[in-house]
Amino acid sequence: MANLTTIGFDADDTLWQNEQFFRQTEKRFAALLAAHVEGHDIEARLLEAEKRNLAVYGFGIKGFTLSMIETALELGGGRIPPEVIREILDAGREMLSHPVETLPHVRETLERLAGDYRLVLITKGDLFDQERKLAQSGLGELFDAVEIVSDKTADTYQRIFSRHGDGPEHSMMVGNSLKSDVVPAIQAGSWGVYIPHELTWVLEHVEEPAGAPRFRRLDHLGELERLLRELPR
Structure with missing residues (x-):
């Protein structure tokens, strides 16, 4: 795209x-x-x-x-x-200290996208724990940048996508949390791709922004490449 x-x-x-x-x-x-x-x-x-x-x-x-x-x-x-x-x-x-369990379709999808897009890991939580999980996952080399933040807001995505990309309008955020990953990214002007997980913390629940032109929902990460081919140019 x-x-x-x-x-x-x-x-x-x-x-x-x-x-x-x-x-x-x-x-x-x-x-x-x-x-x-x-x-x-x-x-x-x-x-x-x-x-x-x-x-x-x-x-x-x-x-x-x-x-x-x-x-x-x-x-x-x-x-x-x-x-x-x-x-x-x-x-x-x-x-x-729990071992990291990578979800299906993750590595192969990241590997195929890495040459065509700037990939940025954007996660919130404890710095040491997130760094530990990234190191154990073996996925770190596939990302062009890693941002560990205290919270995710529209301002967060505006700042990160301006720093590591060409601005939010040329960016996409992919995640399992509507509240943290999808809605604020769309508010910043980005695409927001929602991939539900069977377990999501109750404090991360909000309504889907179904009417937003830049909102998409996928069943799993393996569908992301197809979505990228289908998005309007």
């Missing part, structure tokens, strides 16, 4: 698995705490803590772990033994 020069890719749950490890740890946490507190929706209280703490801790496993500890103390107070807090910390460390 002559006018499209740059493609941005989200990382978590677009290139590799992520949310499933949060869900598994959340269930482990709820089961652990259920032995010490009664009459509470533990997972709902944890989500409340996560919402409050996003502005302080940002996105990622470290903030999630601190929110679990905060929830345990709020619900259990002095009844929570130290070994429970220790197990919560252990669960967070396990998440930070």
